[in-house]
Amino acid sequence: MTTFAAIYRITSLEMQKLLFTTLLLSLICAAACKRDSKSNDTPNAPLTANPDLLGGDWIAIDFCSRAHQYGSVLEAMNNAHIPYAYAITFNPGEPDSVTCYNGFESWKLQVKYLADTLELVGARPGKSVFLVYDSQHDKDLTMFDATTGQVNLDKFIKSKAGAKDGYASFQVALNHNVFGGLFTLQGKGATGDIQFTPGGFIQGLKDYDRYEICAGGDCFVAGQDIDVVTLSNSKVANSAKFFGYRYSAQNDTLAIFNLVNTNPEEKDAHKIGSKAYTLTRKKKES
Numbered sequence: 001m002t003t004f005a006a007i008y009r010i011t012s013l014e015m016q017k018l019l020f021t022t023l024l025l026s027l028i029c030a031a032a033c034k035r036d037s038k039s040n041d042t043p044n045a046p047l048t049a050n051p052d053l054l055g056g057d058w059i060a061i062d063f064c065s066r067a068h069q070y071g072s073v074l075e076a077m078n079n080a081h082i083p084y085a086y087a088i089t090f091n092p093g094e095p096d097s098v099t100c101y102n103g104f105e106s107w108k109l110q111v112k113y114l115a116d117t118l119e120l121v122g123a124r125p126g127k128s129v130f131l132v133y134d135s136q137h138d139k140d141l142t143m144f145d146a147t148t149g150q151v152n153l154d155k156f157i158k159s160k161a162g163a164k165d166g167y168a169s170f171q172v173a174l175n176h177n178v179f180g181g182l183f184t185l186q187g188k189g190a191t192g193d194i195q196f197t198p199g200g201f202i203q204g205l206k207d208y209d210r211y212e213i214c215a216g217g218d219c220f221v222a223g224q225d226i227d228v229v230t231l232s233n234s235k236v237a238n239s240a241k242f243f244g245y246r247y248s249a250q251n252d253t254l255a256i257f258n259l260v261n262t263n264p265e266e267k268d269a270h271k272i273g274s275k276a277y278t279l280t281r282k283k284k285e286s
Contacts, residue, residue, distance in 0.1 A: 049116045049133040051095040057169035058088045058141055058156040064170075068177035071247030071254075072227050073215050083154040084129050084145045086215065087166030101167035103216020123147055131156070161198070172198045174213055183254065183279035194279060205277075208233050222259055223268040229256070244272055254279040 060083040066076035085100035097108045098120065110121040116133040118141075123129035127147040134140050141156040159169035179196035185205070194204035202209050214220055214228035219242070221228060226244035233239040244257040258273035 049113055049118060049135065051090055051092045054090040054133070054141075054158075055092045056090060057159040057161075057163065057166040058090070059159050059166070059170040059173050060086050060143075060154050061140075061157045061173060062153075062155045064173045064177040067174060068180075071178065071251040073174075073178070073213060074220075074224060074227050078224075081152050082216075083152070084123060084143065084147070087159075087170040088131075088141075088156065089166040099166060101165070101170065103167075103214070104218070106165070106167065171200065171213070171215075174215060175200060175211075178213055179211070179254075181284075182282040184282060186278040186280060193282070202231070207231075208239075210234055218267060221261075221268060221270040222272065226257065226259075226272055228259070242270065243276060244270075252281045252283075254281065 063076055063080075063083050063086065066080055067073050070076055070079065085102055087101040089099040089101070091097075091099070096110060098111045099106055099108050100120075109123060112119040112121060116135050118131040118133070120129040120131065123145070124147040129147060130144045131141045132144070134142070139158070143152075143154045143156060145152045145154070159166075159173070161169045161172040163169040163172055175196065176198040180198070181195075183194045183196075185194055192204050194202070196202055196211055200210055200212060202211055208231040210232045212230045214230070219228050219230065221242050222244055226246055229243050229245050230240050231243055232241070242259050244259050246255050246257070247253065248255075254277075255275055256277040256279070258276050259270040260273040261270050263269035
């Protein structure tokens with residue numbers, strides 16, 4: 001009896017693998033059923049995901065939506081999770097790999113295709129991340145990441161931004177979701193509308209004409225105290241400067257704060273200083 005039990009014993013780790021494999025097989029079967037049910041209606045539609053079909057930059061739109069909801073990248077991270085990658089680029093010229101991006105680096109992973117399910121091999125040591133392509137309805141990718149002890153799901157959509165790379169494409173969507181709309185500047189001498197464009201330009205602000213939202217890496221110079229944005233003037237060398245930003249509860253007032261570097265030798269040593277700008281988001285005309 002002991003020998004029998006030893007042979008057929010399944011460890012808790014093996015059981016987790018079995019459950020995750022079952023989930024993936026269910027997803028593959030569901031995708032296959034969707035294709036079969038639509039085959040008569042769309043006989044010329046591609047039946048499986050492939051590098052040519054997916055070619056381009058895919059961005060983590062769920063994360064951008066959460067950042068829009070909170071008016072904060074930090075709260076989107078802390079109240080949910082950080083996706084395995086902010087963007088994934090498929091290059092038809094390199095069909096066996098994809099390029100992944102986070103807030104400060106990029107890396108390549110081997111990709112395997114099985115119908116509409118993709119495996120990103122070695123996403124973490126000895127573990128893979130899986131993507132399921134919705135070939136019939138929304139034409140999006142759903143990422144299933146169980147490499148950290150829990151399963152995180154994130155939707156990715158194909159970017160139409162035409163940016164230089166995957167992370168730049170993600171930045172366009174993040175900019176639109178966090179700083180979208182028209183603002184008016186409060187205080188003396190304020191005239192005209194101010195707009196932060198999705199492409200990273202600022203229109204109507206006297207001292208700065210470019211911005212970049214911090215989404216990862218060393219730009220979180222104030223730690224968890226406040227979100228960070230870099231403002232710069234394209235006409236002035238070395239003008240880039242860190243600022244903190246915070247929205248009101250209704251996301252209609254944007255306060256931008258000076259950040260004071262209290263210790264140049266340490267990371268996360270910036271403290272919140274005086275308020276640099278207060279902007280009010282204009283309501284859309286009905």
